[in-house]
Amino acid sequence: MKPIRMTGLLMLLAIAPVAFAADYVTIPAGQFVSALAIDGSTSRIALPSFAMRVEPVTQADYLAFVATHPEWRRGRVSPLLAGPQYLAAWQGPLTPGPAVPARQPVTEVSWFAARAFCAGEQARLPSWYEWEYVAAADATRRDARGDPARNQALLSSILASSGNRPGTIGRHRANLYGVHDINRLLWEWTGDYAAMFPNADARVAGVGATLALCGGSALAFADKNQYALMMRVAALTALKPADDAPRVGFRCVRDIHGE
Amino acid sequence: MRLPRHLLFLLSLALVVPLAHATPPAAAALPENSVYRIPALTLRDQQGEVFAFDSLRGEPRIVGMFYGSCQMACPLEIEYLKRLRHVVLAKSGRSIPVLLVSFDPARDDAAMLRKVAGEHHVQAPTFRLARPEHGDEGMLAGVLGIAYRQLPGGGFSHNVKVSLLDANGRIVASANASGTLDRAFVEAIVALRTGH
Numbered sequence: 001m002k003p004i005r006m007t008g009l010l011m012l013l014a015i016a017p018v019a020f021a022a023d024y025v026t027i028p029a030g031q032f033v034s035a036l037a038i039d040g041s042t043s044r045i046a047l048p049s050f051a052m053r054v055e056p057v058t059q060a061d062y063l064a065f066v067a068t069h070p071e072w073r074r075g076r077v078s079p080l081l082a083g084p085q086y087l088a089a090w091q092g093p094l095t096p097g098p099a100v101p102a103r104q105p106v107t108e109v110s111w112f113a114a115r116a117f118c119a120g121e122q123a124r125l126p127s128w129y130e131w132e133y134v135a136a137a138d139a140t141r142r143d144a145r146g147d148p149a150r151n152q153a154l155l156s157s158i159l160a161s162s163g164n165r166p167g168t169i170g171r172h173r174a175n176l177y178g179v180h181d182i183n184r185l186l187w188e189w190t191g192d193y194a195a196m197f198p199n200a201d202a203r204v205a206g207v208g209a210t211l212a213l214c215g216g217s218a219l220a221f222a223d224k225n226q227y228a229l230m231m232r233v234a235a236l237t238a239l240k241p242a243d244d245a246p247r248v249g250f251r252c253v254r255d256i257h258g259e
Numbered sequence: 260m261r262l263p264r265h266l267l268f269l270l271s272l273a274l275v276v277p278l279a280h281a282t283p284p285a286a287a288a289l290p291e292n293s294v295y296r297i298p299a300l301t302l303r304d305q306q307g308e309v310f311a312f313d314s315l316r317g318e319p320r321i322v323g324m325f326y327g328s329c330q331m332a333c334p335l336e337i338e339y340l341k342r343l344r345h346v347v348l349a350k351s352g353r354s355i356p357v358l359l360v361s362f363d364p365a366r367d368d369a370a371m372l373r374k375v376a377g378e379h380h381v382q383a384p385t386f387r388l389a390r391p392e393h394g395d396e397g398m399l400a401g402v403l404g405i406a407y408r409q410l411p412g413g414g415f416s417h418n419v420k421v422s423l424l425d426a427n428g429r430i431v432a433s434a435n436a437s438g439t440l441d442r443a444f445v446e447a448i449v450a451l452r453t454g455h
Contacts, residue, residue, distance in 0.1 A: 045411055071298075078296040080402045112401055116298060119395060128408075191397065195408035195416055241401040 022061065022121055024051040024254060025178040032133050032143060035223040036196070036233070045129045052126065052134055053251040055169050055180050056188065057117060060102035062087075062109065065117050067094060072113055081112040085244040089165070105166045105186050105249040111241035114189045118252035125191035126253040132229070135182045137175040145226060154228040157184045165246060182251075183228065189250040193236045289316070293428035294402050300394035302360060304387045305372040312360075312399070316428055319451045320356050323421035323436060324396070324405045325388070326363035327371040329414070332437065336419045337379045339436040340386070346445055351452040354385065355423075360399060361390045362407050363415065404433065423448055 029049040066073045066087075073093040074086055088108050091097030109117075111125075118124050126134075138144035145151070161167065166186040174180045182188070239245060289295055295313040303309045321340060325333040340357050348354040361367035372388045381388070400407065407417035422433040423444070432447035 078291050078293070080292050080294065080296065081398075112398060115395060115397060115401075192406075192408040194401070195406035 023054040024123075025054055026051050026256065027130075027134055027177050027179075030133065030142070032136060034129060034132055035145070035226040035229050036128070036132075045133070047130060047133055049256050050126075050130060051254040051256055052130070052177070052179055053123070053253070054174070054178060056105035056166075056186065056249050056251045057114075058102060058169065059096050059100045059104050059106045062106035062117065063094070063096055063102075065120055069116070069120060072116055077113070079242070081242060082110040083240075083242045083244050085246075086110060086113070088244065089246070100165075101168065103168050103170075105169060105181070107166060107186060107246050107249045108244040109249065110244050111189045111193065111239070113244075114250040115191070118250070121252060123252035123254045125189055125250060127192050128190045128196060130253055131182075131188065131190050134175070134177060134179055135229075137177060137179075139173045139175055142176055145223065148225070151225055151228065154183050155231075158228055158231060161185070166249065187232050187235050187245075187248045189248060190236070193239070194241060196233060196237050289313075290427050290429055292430075294322070294399070294422075294424055294430060295428035297398040297402055298395060300396065300399060301392040302389035303369060303372075303392050304383045304389045305369070305376040306383045307369055308383065309392060312394075313428075315358065317426055318356065319426055319431075319448075320358055320424050321421050321448070322358045322360070322399075322403060322424055323419065324362050324400055324403070324407070324417075325359045325419075326361055326407075326415055326417075327367040327375045327388075328363070332417065332419050334379070336421070336436040337375075337381065339419075339438075339440070340421065341379070341381065343436075343440055343445065343448075344386070346440060347448050347452065350445070351449045353452050355448055355452060356384065357381075357386045359388050360396055361388070362396055362400060362405075362417070364390045364396070403430070423451065425451060 027047075027050050029047060031044050031046045034045050070076060072082075074082075074090065075093050077086060085108050087093075089097075089100050091099075096102070115125055136143045136145050138147070138150055141147075161184075169181050169185070172181060172184060175182065235245075235248070239248065293316075295316050297312070300312040301309060302312055321343070323336065323340070325336055327333075337359070340359075344354045344357065361372070367390045369390070372390060376382065376386075376388050399405075403420060403422050405418060405420050407415045409415055419436045420433055421436045423431045425431050431451060432444050434441040434444035
């Protein structure tokens with residue numbers, strides 16, 4: 001036990017400046033039209049102001065979390081809350097190892113684990129709308145979704161990185177809000193991802209299951225130009241909450257009280 | 260900026276590391292796939308009684324989720340579960356307790372739960388409507404396969420999945436609590452109640 005503990009501590013010390021720099025930026029209140037048509041294609045979504053993590057949660061951040069939350073270590077966590085691929089690329093439960101650089105987004109973490117991590121920093125997973133609202137921006141515009149060149153660039157970067165682990169954080173300019181890497185590096189869990197096709201309930205028997213298959217995500221899109229976004233929704237909705245996928249990570253948000 | 264952060268971090272480490280290694284032994288008795296192994300969740304039922312979710316282990320139970328201001332699916336869900344309890348009682352000589360947890364704690368206060376329970380004539384502890392007091396009800400929803408999402412109008416999109424838990428919290432069977440009773444689900448409950 002002792003050497004492992006020491007290693008964990010040393011690693012923690014090495015990454016401490018990063019692990020403690022969980023910066024959040026304020027996202028101003030606003031309205032937008034979601035590209036998803038699931039709540040009716042004309043829905044204007046009004047969001048109050050909230051705070052979002054500037055960066056996806058990193059491997060280093062996650063190591064600090066499991067160091068202080070032993071119930072979330074690989075090998076200890078219940079199989080209901082994290083599947084066999086949980087942190088599979090790590091050498092050991094407290095040793096990410098050289099294959100997973102500290103500044104990469106953590107992936108292979110279940111939706112449950114992501115929720116617990118965010119709760120641990122007095123935050124929560126974003127809703128799909130919160131995520132989509134921030135991801136609609138580019139470096140200069142709050143809503144850049146109408147720009148074909150931007151949409152093509154996002155799609156190209158997804159296709160180019162397909163199959164690889166997510167790259168290093170911070171290689172691209174932050175968006176207008178100061179948020180990094182929200183569109184390119186990885187898919188991100190949202191708190192309500194499992195309810196994106198809510199008609200999987202009994203009121204419309206049979207329809208939900210069909211829609212939840214990959215092609216269905218295109219049907220649910222009001223804006224068919226958001227192809228990168230469709231791929232994201234298809235990827236997320238194919239997952240069960242205990243799944244741990246190599247390209248799925250997360251970031252957290254906080255409510256701003258008084259909003 | 261860096262130095263104070265470093266110091267702060269060292270201090271916090273000194274505080275948390277000894278605690279982190281003192282793992283509570285209580286959870287060890289539960290099977291590893293027990294729903295009662297979700298992070299601690301404290302509930303308050305329609306009678307005002309506060310209890311820990313994992314204190315319910317020891318008896319088989321039907322568990323689902325709902326929200327009180329729901330006009331359509333949730334009233335049907337509650338009536339479905341009442342019918343289910345009658346059928347199980349008729350077939351096995353014992354009924355089965357039900358727990359429905361609200362995913363709308365902001366509006367489902369104790370008064371709302373009492374009102375809904377009164378409208379449907381369901382009583383704790385055999386038919387509990389409960390709201391989360393502390394902890395993350397989303398974890399419960401996740402392990403039970405219950406999906407919900409708040410709509411712009413304030414209501415929720417959600418499914419009405421209910422699950423049969425054995426005494427140790429393992430999910431034995433699940434069903435959609437709407438329409439006609441699911442025969443396989445009834446049989447699973449009866450089998451668990453009669454011990455074969």
